Amino acid sequence: MNKKKTDISSLRDKINKVDEGLIKLLSQRRTLSKEIIRTKEILNNPVRDQKRESELLNRLIKIGKKEGLDSHFISKIFFEIVEDSVRLQQNFVQSKLNRKEKSKETVNAVIQGIEGSYSYLAALKYFSYYNYELSFLFKKRFDEVIQSVEKGEADFAVLPIENTTSGGINEVYDLLLHTTLSIVGEEKFQVKHCLVGIGEVPLRKIKKIYAHHQAAAQCSKFLETMAHSAIEYFVDTAMSVQKISKEENVSYAAIASEEASKLFGLKILKSDIANQAENYTRFLIASRKPQKVDRRIPCKTSIVIATSHTPGSLVEALNVFRKFNVNLTKLESRPILGNPWEEIFYLDFEGNISDETIQKVLNELGQHTRFMKVLGSYPSQELEHTKLEYSKMITKKVDKGIIERTAELQAPVIKKTKSYRLASREYKIDDTIIKVKDVVIGGDNFVVIAGPCAVENEEMIMKCALETKENGAQILRGGCFKPRTSPYSFQGLGFEALNLLAKAGKYYDLPVITEVLDTEHVVDVAKRADILQVGARNMQNFALLKEVGKSHRPVMLKRGLMASIDELLNAAEYILSQGNRQVILCERGIRTFETATRNTLDLSAIPVLKELTHLPVIVDPSHAVGERNKVIPLAKAAKIVGAHGIMIEFHPDPPNSLSDPEQALYFNQFEKLMMELYKL
């Protein structure tokens, strides 16, 4: 008996020695890996040499056989070892490429949840390949995670995006749409759910199970066998564990990872309880600055698009990937909040934003989309397994030099003749058609936008909406935030007016347009207005242009009082380059030496613009001429000269209008104008 015991301990000692030796060897292997990448850098060799990997594996399998080790065992172990080496080498190349001026030792990662959560474990795994001192910030909600990085409180957000069993995490998708952060990495993490309890208790004694709803969905089959326990949904897996550890009730359990259970010193009542043994969650790593990805590293790019309103536009968009032979790895659709039945698409594809082919893809894609935003290019974690067939050896030729990724990458380069690209006819030959509810702006249509200068009260805007509707005008206008020359003039009733305008629009089934003055208001105004107007005085308010560029609402951009056509198109480019491809231009008169009228309506701008750009052009004769009797002939002229529509101000009692009283038409004048326009 005693002898046996000592035998075991001496055998264990030997095993320990072997294990220690293995660790030393692995560490030596890592050191050699790092030396190799330095040499590869000098020789400009690809990071991954699959031919060499394949030879290595074949050789090892042979040696293994001689030693009595099966090939599956050898490939499994060496896959991990090779993966580690590839990631180390990729990390070396990446860190060199994205080196910060002052290299920072500590990075802050922010996650939703607490220590022990899957986000926490995925972050540990991701950053273990970097030489960072990692510290964590914990938030309750995903939007707080994103804000924390946007504000500069944390460096990286680690966000779950999809799970192989339960699918996409919608909330994170929706947040990605609006964030200014870029995706810089991804991490795949194998989720191994366990049932965790505070003591050894038979499963039939468990009365309550705390579970995150995603985790519960992934373990639904196991939970069916636990019909005697109540399921209580909880915000987070690790927090469920924290909760049972606090409550100290042996009949309570939680679904979480083994690591979380260990962290709280609890017992695993049953492991591997997920429906699918292979249960992976993909996490995205996002930071304020986009990362450049070395061309030798397999790279993925994520974008978000909304396709045009024309039939078949999604197919056309996807055909672009086929044309350029770019592999799509993911297509996920989400509804656009506030636009029922409209969808936005998240696409992941193989390729680097600095590759010429990807630039071409984005360039063509832009012609079939009304919104496009690049979320980022990042090293792909979908490492291909080493292939054993010699025939499939791939050694890509490497282009030298990396093109800087700037905001311009969202607007891929085509032959440069003008300072704007996306707005130009060269970029898009066909007219842009913008659909707002049932109203079509652009192409051969002529639309009339009509309403008061400002929304003054409920009764007044309802009367105006009725007037618009009854005379066949299609869109209701009304100023809520007024850009007045004097700070003492009526400034508009703000959001109160917007509620009234939206109510009137809804009642008469008319889309509504209103001006947005402040970057901070864009999101809230877009909730209630169908079209956002950027006024003449703000045509070069670049911060505002960028903000409306992120919106999903079409934007009508008015020409500045002193702006050239070129400046107007460059201002439109600001909006387009942010992703919003639904821009309507508006000629509203410019300042000239002529003082007989409020401004001078530049009617020649209409055919000029129609030649230079694919965007629709609307004429506003009211603000141009500033005098009601002269609005009528100019409105007609606009239609004759080829404008896609006009915008007219009227008022139930023009002389008493709170703003622009001289130019507001009387209702009967408007009615006559509509009849005359109809005949043209």
Ligand code: PEP
């Ligand atoms: C308006 O349309 O209400 C307006 C203020 O126009 P503009 O910006 O062209 O002066």
Ligand code: MN
């Ligand atoms: Mn006005």
